Amino acid sequence: MSRRALGHHFFVVDNTFILHFDRKVYQKFYADMDFESLEIVQSNGSTCHYFRDKQAVYVESYMNRFAVLPDADPADFHLLDFENGWSRSGVNDYVFDEKLPHRFDAYQALSPYYQRVDQTIYFGFTREVINADVASFEVLYGNRVKNVAKDKYHVYFREQVVEEADAATFHFLELFHGRLLPGA
Known part of the structure; x- marks a missing residue:
């Protein structure tokens, strides 16, 4: 053997x-x-x-x-960022096992999870946030929550619309030592 x-x-x-x-x-x-x-x-x-x-x-x-x-070619495959699973082969870029619809250079980072390419918002580089209003799209508390966003029409959890949430009034309640702040 x-x-x-x-x-x-x-x-x-x-x-x-x-x-x-x-x-x-x-x-x-x-x-x-x-x-x-x-x-x-x-x-x-x-x-x-x-x-x-x-x-x-x-x-x-x-x-x-x-x-x-x-579509990865073993001859020209290389890692761009091992920890984040970013790699490249020829004209294709990847996040772990997912082939991206665009090159990394085309993405504008809005948070670690949300990206913009032209007039399209993505979650996790590959999942399009359908019908997102790019002009009003914002990641809420991006330094703490990262996967909740809204535009003037919808609130999003990841790439999905949160149907019950009202975009005009949606906000997170502030916490202080685990309790709601007065007036929040």
């Missing part, structure tokens, strides 16, 4: 399967993987791993199960 170490406790065994800490992993991808050329691009050893072989690029992270990056 041949056993080739990839690093971070990953091993290719007999060019037929992968072990991680002596447990078989990623079995449903074996038919398409090239074990001889498989290598780790980068890994933190526990919650995020990028691999490539001569055919594809793969990622497993705390944000996604093991997946093939769509």
Whole structure:
């Protein structure tokens, strides 16, 4: 039995399967993987791993199960920001396993979760906030809440409209030591 170490406790065994800490992993991808050329691009050893072989690029992270990056070319694939899952291959940019509809350079960050490209608002780079009014769109308490926003028509939680909320009057109640402030 041949056993080739990839690093971070990953091993290719007999060019037929992968072990991680002596447990078989990623079995449903074996038919398409090239074990001889498989290598780790980068890994933190526990919650995020990028691999490539001569055919594809793969990622497993705390944000996604093991997946093939769509349209990624192993020859020019590179990580832009490992911690945030940002990578690039050719004309494609990715956040973990999601291929972005735009290049990172096109996005204007409104918060860590909300971005703007031209007249479109996105949540998490890939999920369009449908019918958002770009001119009045604002992230509420972006330094503390980050995933709640509103425009002059709607209140949003992530990319979804909060139907029961009135955009004109919606606000967060201020807390002081766990209690509501007087008059709030």
